[in-house]
Amino acid sequence: MSDEELDELRRRKMAELQQQAMAEQQVAQEEAIRAQRAAVLRQILSPEARDRMNNLRMVKPEFAEQLENELIRLAQAKRLPEVPISDKTLKTMLAQVQSRKRDTKIEFR
Numbered sequence: 001m002s003d004e005e006l007d008e009l010r011r012r013k014m015a016e017l018q019q020q021a022m023a024e025q026q027v028a029q030e031e032a033i034r035a036q037r038a039a040v041l042r043q044i045l046s047p048e049a050r051d052r053m054n055n056l057r058m059v060k061p062e063f064a065e066q067l068e069n070e071l072i073r074l075a076q077a078k079r080l081p082e083v084p085i086s087d088k089t090l091k092t093m094l095a096q097v098q099s100r101k102r103d104t105k106i107e108f109r
Contacts, residue, residue, distance in 0.1 A: 041068060044075045048087035056094075067097065 045053060057064035074080050082089060 046084040046086050049085050049090040
């Protein structure tokens with residue numbers, strides 16, 4: 001092997017290691033963010049409300065994430081009606097959010 005080939009192999013290996021390190025760092029950041037969100041949600045939701053959110057996450061993950069973001073935002077602004085939020089209050093919030101959505105009706109003629 002020539003020196004040029006060795007240098008090229010070293011550059012490739014170094015680039016590969018850097019990409020791997022960046023990917024690991026990104027995964028660690030995402031895990032930290034998830035842990036922070038879970039900690040905040042544990043503080044602001046009662047156990048029953050957390051169960052309801054987990055069930056909702058299984059059925060509608062995007063909607064659950066959207067609702068969690070809204071709850072966290074309200075908690076940070078100190079605008080929550082009660083802390084921890086009970087299951088009944090969460091149900092009411094869900095009903096309000098669902099009623100905001102436009103109902104699509106299809107009529108057959």
